[in-house]
């Protein structure tokens with residue numbers, strides 16, 4: 524061979540003649556698919572009735588899911604943080620899970636979980652974690668305001684009364700989104716039992732919540748924390764989740780108080796410990812507009828009249844709009860005033876800045892030098 528490759532003749536499409544006309548007619552009628560079905564009926568026949576039923580059900584499910592009555596989206600441009608309530612029987616791992624999720628999002632370690640903890644989890648997302656105590660009043664209050672419920676279940680024990688109680692309470696004001704989390708999976712030594720338990724609990728959970736409800740598995744602990752990858756997956760799932768506003772939540776103004784300040788004169792309290800107190804409550808306003816001087820109900824306390832409503836700077840602001848994918852360290856904010864972290868605390872008349880111990884020492888040294 525002399526190295527030259529002979530060029531193949533290219534296919535020339537016919538534009539005239541009987542074949543071309545036939546093709547053109549076929550194209551215009553658009554019955555190619557019909558034709559195929561006729562020509563090869565076996566390929567399009569139902570192979571398995573079960574699979575066919577499943578496909579049909581799935582298609583119908585997706586169709587009906589779209590049939591929701593459209594709701595007016597009243598959320599402001601910068602929506603308040605999403606409320607995530609962590610529920611479960613005692614010692615199931617609620618505090619551990621919140622601590623791990625906070626560490627996953629903000630890279631900060633929190634000691635005690637006390638009151639709501641708000642974090643910036645993404646460019647447009649903020650989350651508020653609340654641990655639900657196992658008394659009926661807390662459950663009722665939190666079921667109303669929850670956007671997402673993380674329902675912790677001790678796999679070595681199974682479902683407990685607290686879980687069912689909370690589920691029943693949830694039905695009153697509209698069901699928030701519920702996600703199950705199985706813990707204590709490391710107590711199973713036998714793989715077969717573990718698989719069986721997981722399956723049983725999953726089906727039980729589906730019966731209680733809805734078919735196909737998401738259930739996460741936390742398969743063990745490393746140095747007192749859940750496995751990083753599992754927590755990361757759970758965090759990712761939470762932060763991209765979409766929430767359908769519940770009717771109760773969109774028709775009422777409500778505040779999940781994350782900080783309280785007693786403004787009563789200490790002298791007055793000393794002389795009469797049961798005197799009327801003046802308190803200021805802080806929190807993000809959710810739902811509808813809150814009227815100044817209006818009547819409010821404080822859960823577990825009673826009905827009161829507001830003396831004043833004020834806007835305060837956002838203690839946990841979203842990052843400024845910038846074109847980048849992830850948050851930087853400065854933007855991963857954490858606000859948990861009841862747990863005593865967060866750095867900056869806004870009061871009615873003052874701003875407190877928490878300085879770490881090392882910082883304080885440095886300043887004192889500087890002052891002495893001066």
Ligand SMILES: Nc1nc2c(ncn2[C@@H]2O[C@H](COP(=O)(O)OP(=O)(O)OP(=O)(O)O)[C@@H](O)[C@H]2O)c(=O)[nH]1
Pocket residue numbers: 611612613614615616617618619620706707708709710741742743744747
């Ligand atoms: N082996 C094992 N231990 C766990 C697991 N989850 C939690 N624990 C342990 O269970 C204990 C209780 O965890 P917490 O996070 O304090 O549980 P809690 O639900 O907040 O408890 P209360 O606030 O008292 O209701 C801790 O010592 C954890 O180390 C798990 O998956 N496996």
